[in-house]
Amino acid sequence: MAAKKIKNMEEFAALSGISRPTLSKFFNDPSSVRASTRQRIEAALDRYDYRPNLYAINQNRRLTKNIGIVVPYLADPFFAEIARNIEAHILGMGYRPVLLGSHGNPEQEIENLENLRLLKPAGVLLAPLGRTSDHDRIAAFCQDVPTVLFDASVGTVGEAFVGSNNEQSIGLIVDYLCRTGEPPAFFEMKTPANPNAHKRRQAYIKAMERLNHTPQLIQASGSGWEFEQIGFREGSRVVRDRKLTTNTILCSNDRLAIGFLSAAYEAGIRVGLGDDCTMRVAGHDDHPFSRYTCPTLTTVSQDYEAIAQKSAETLMAVIDADSPADSRHETLFDGRLVMRGSA
Amino acid sequence: MAAKKIKNMEEFAALSGISRPTLSKFFNDPSSVRASTRQRIEAALDRYDYRPNLYAINQNRRLTKNIGIVVPYLADPFFAEIARNIEAHILGMGYRPVLLGSHGNPEQEIENLENLRLLKPAGVLLAPLGRTSDHDRIAAFCQDVPTVLFDASVGTVGEAFVGSNNEQSIGLIVDYLCRTGEPPAFFEMKTPANPNAHKRRQAYIKAMERLNHTPQLIQASGSGWEFEQIGFREGSRVVRDRKLTTNTILCSNDRLAIGFLSAAYEAGIRVGLGDDCTMRVAGHDDHPFSRYTCPTLTTVSQDYEAIAQKSAETLMAVIDADSPADSRHETLFDGRLVMRGSA
DNA sequence: ATTATTTCTTTACGCGCGTAAAGTTTATAC
DNA sequence: GTATAAACTTTACGCGCGTAAAGAAATAAT
The missing domain is CATH 3.40.50.2300 (Response regulator)
Known part of the structure; x- marks a missing residue:
């Protein structure tokens, strides 16, 4: 990683001796180029330290690699913990998690969804506030963006629901x-x-x-x-x-x-x-x-890890299907008794 | 807010009868246009429901309106709470908070900073992991992005520090x-x-x-x-x-x-x-x-609210000054004794 | 070696917006 | 009413990248 600051992909193409369209392919999916050229690019990458401009990348894409995660209350360790697990899964799948908390406030929840909309996310994992949520606006959002609800459901909104039994x-x-x-x-x-x-x-x-x-x-x-x-x-x-x-x-x-x-x-x-x-x-x-x-x-x-994993997987399935599913899938995990001192 | 979907600012300009450059000015700062035209735009806005494309906006800006907030551990209610307070202040100042947790992991901390870099944030509020942090890389980040540290300091890195005494x-x-x-x-x-x-x-x-x-x-x-x-x-x-x-x-x-x-x-x-x-x-x-x-x-x-407010304000001051400060400012808040049952 | 196939390079256009420049309209001052 | 400043419209270019098309090069198959 040398000092040289690189402005754009064009410049990196010139320095690395690889054409810009090929570089573009590489950055979108490294496995889509021949192994030999991939090595050349990676070699150049740690000589020159270049990263594509996020905004330029996403400008033309209809959908980005962003996945929204919305929870009702981040200061509740339960949600913080489950969000942490989900984040890890999203990352593992090559997507970018964007975590938002609604602070127990229905308006904040809607605002979070509207802000997510601007990010053109590939999908959203939503743990809704529930009773106080603005049902109609959440439903409208789910119409436009592939959304999997978890922890709590809002009517039968969303492509799927993952929760506990x-x-x-x-x-x-x-x-x-x-x-x-x-x-x-x-x-x-x-x-x-x-x-x-x-x-x-x-x-x-x-x-x-x-x-x-x-x-x-x-x-x-x-x-x-x-x-x-x-x-x-x-x-x-x-x-x-x-x-x-x-x-x-x-x-x-x-x-x-x-x-x-x-x-x-x-x-x-x-x-x-x-x-x-x-x-x-x-x-x-x-x-x-x-x-x-x-x-x-x-x-x-509640099996945090199972809920996190299933939520992430379900969303991926919905995204890959890319047509709105014909049926709404519900997954409910069983609880396990944890005997401690109080009862 | 009618049904009509609007593709871009050009189209909205045609429908609202306002030129695109004026609209651009308006979206960047509503108070920068004449009150009468502002009203015309706002009237059109709730007839047509248009929001500028976030990626196109930020592509040409050297800096965005994003403010990064990085905390060491989001599942710790202390940090969740302070992050919540900071978020509110950032929003109040017309910026977009982007909250990231480091999960107690120094590599995650650096990755958070690198990801923030891609967002071209106007500034960053960082509560570092501390002892385990990668000091050099944090220092390098602070060199490029106006950063205020809070809660814990890392050497004398960053433009300022806000913590408790x-x-x-x-x-x-x-x-x-x-x-x-x-x-x-x-x-x-x-x-x-x-x-x-x-x-x-x-x-x-x-x-x-x-x-x-x-x-x-x-x-x-x-x-x-x-x-x-x-x-x-x-x-x-x-x-x-x-x-x-x-x-x-x-x-x-x-x-x-x-x-x-x-x-x-x-x-x-x-x-x-x-x-x-x-x-x-x-x-x-x-x-x-x-x-x-x-x-x-x-x-x-610890006065969460005071720390949050001072951190946000300090960062804003650093951003507005836009030249790296000549001195590193430290603010330490006094604690208040909370007498309860245990001692 | 020849052909077929894959992968690359070259060239070119478009995305939606910021923004500069020049000219025109509107508001403010006198 | 005219002069002046402020705000607007029109026009035009650029940002960094996605991506399509056509041709060249490298690899694989025969």
């Missing part, structure tokens, strides 16, 4: 909790930001009825994405009132559970399985922090 | 801990990923000596960015061995403290200020989760 996973942990102690009450938000919450509530009710128990819902007020705070506030109320008919709480997600555990601790209530414990708490998602709560949180894991 | 903040909490109980031991990583860690260690030693106490370092082995895990592992060892000559632990950062608290809980040691407590633990950063630990974590807050 809430019925299975909630059933799993309800079974476990009932088998090992009192049947759980279900702790959730009254107006949850995420559509998975609805499915989880229904799955909870179904599982409880299957086991001949009466479902009991605890619904926290509050909105937004400060789940821990909501879990803490409502959790404090719950343990103070002592109106519960059970000592076991199943939280709709781990972040609520983290807040709940904190509230229980502050109230001097010992949570867990020990003899001195008076309460059990379980969560859902296997959030990165759930192994460091006090006590450590029993939960159902 | 570790000497003040560590001094603050050491003072507090000594005033209210036994002087703290300092819990940190032996080979910390972050250069702030070194400054904090030195600040701790200095503060202890100032108060005529003997510094005591507890250094956890392990590398990477799984701080909670390292804090948990080493914390378990510390509370098991009982070699400590003090009941008070000051952790180099909140994530270590979170792991430590979890270890203490598992070991049945009560942490906090109550009569039944045998240990105090404090952290540093006011991490988003530190208010939900058990007990809640006493710490020193």
Whole structure:
């Protein structure tokens, strides 16, 4: 990599002794040129250090090699983690990931999509906000850009959906909790930001009825994405009132559970399985922090890596098919029980 | 916003009755055209729904309106939160934030910078990995692109640095801990990923000596960015061995403290200020989760918003000056003591 | 060696926009 | 009302690359 600064492909062609159209072919797909010329180009490349102008490349392309990734909330380690996994897969497939967070804001979500549109992406992986999303505009976007939804769905929008099987996973942990102690009450938000919450509530009710128990819902007020705070506030109320008919709480997600555990601790209530414990708490998602709560949180894991990989693969399939698919494909991954100290 | 799809600015010019060069001026700066024509354009804009092609715009510009934001680890809520704040400021200044995470990987960090280079950004806000960063290549990047470092510095690289005043903040909490109980031991990583860690260690030693106490370092082995895990592992060892000559632990950062608290809980040691407590633990950063630990974590807050705002403003100043500054400006924000339950 | 095939070079045009130059219209000043 | 400045229109070129077409060169097949 010498000092020489190279302005454009023309100049690099002159210096490397390869015609510009051939270079252009090479940069679009190195395997599309003869092995011998490829070597010559690569040799020249580390002598002269040239990289094609990104804007000029994409100007004429109808579609770029960009893949948009949109998640509802980047400061939530769950999404940060899944985004990280997806990024890696996108890169591995020779595409450029562009990561955007919606900050829990529907308008930001739409703006992210509109900004992505300007990038002429080959496709988009979208984890929508859910209930608060602007459904129509998301649908319109999916019409124009190949889009795979993950984590949460918005109606039947998008070419495909990859998520977790809430019925299975909630059933799993309800079974476990009932088998090992009192049947759980279900702790959730009254107006949850995420559509998975609805499915989880229904799955909870179904599982409880299957086991001949009466479902009991605890619904926290509050909105937004400060789940821990909501879990803490409502959790404090719950343990103070002592109106519960059970000592076991199943939280709709781990972040609520983290807040709940904190509230229980502050109230001097010992949570867990020990003899001195008076309460059990379980969560859902296997959030990165759930192994460091006090006590450590029993939960159902979502397979981040599997969801990431399947999402990326599905999008690639849609892009390669390039005609809008005749059917909308749904992939739901089963959860796995993660037994820790809290239940 | 009618159906009509518009191909390019030429076409929009014809439909709106405004010449293309004037439109070009408008899109680059709406206030640069007469108010009356501006209204005509805006009226046409929501009749026809046209947006200039991003790639064509940027092709001829030497610099774009892009601002790169690079953080070492997006799955760390601290960085996610600060990135979120910075993004908002960048947008408010009429620029386009491009957020990239380095996943704790120095090569990824360099690749992020190289990718940013292709975007011809007006400037970059970089929170470097620190010790493991490729200093030379970061320095080379800063030579070409106006860059402001934040959170952690790399030598004296970059046009400016915005961070926190570790000497003040560590001094603050050491003072507090000594005033209210036994002087703290300092819990940190032996080979910390972050250069702030070194400054904090030195600040701790200095503060202890100032108060005529003997510094005591507890250094956890392990590398990477799984701080909670390292804090948990080493914390378990510390509370098991009982070699400590003090009941008070000051952790180099909140994530270590979170792991430590979890270890203490598992070991049945009560942490906090109550009569039944045998240990105090404090952290540093006011991490988003530190208010939900058990007990809640006493710490020193970094002013996320102030750091974000100052970083963005400083970068703008550097960009507007457009000549490399004659001096490197450092801004250090003081920490604020956040008293919670753990110490 | 001859033919067929692949890969390359040469030449040329277009993408959508920035932007400069020269001339024309509109607003502001007197 | 005229003079002057500001803002606009018209015209034209360039940016760096994708890509098509035609011919030359290198490789593979016979």
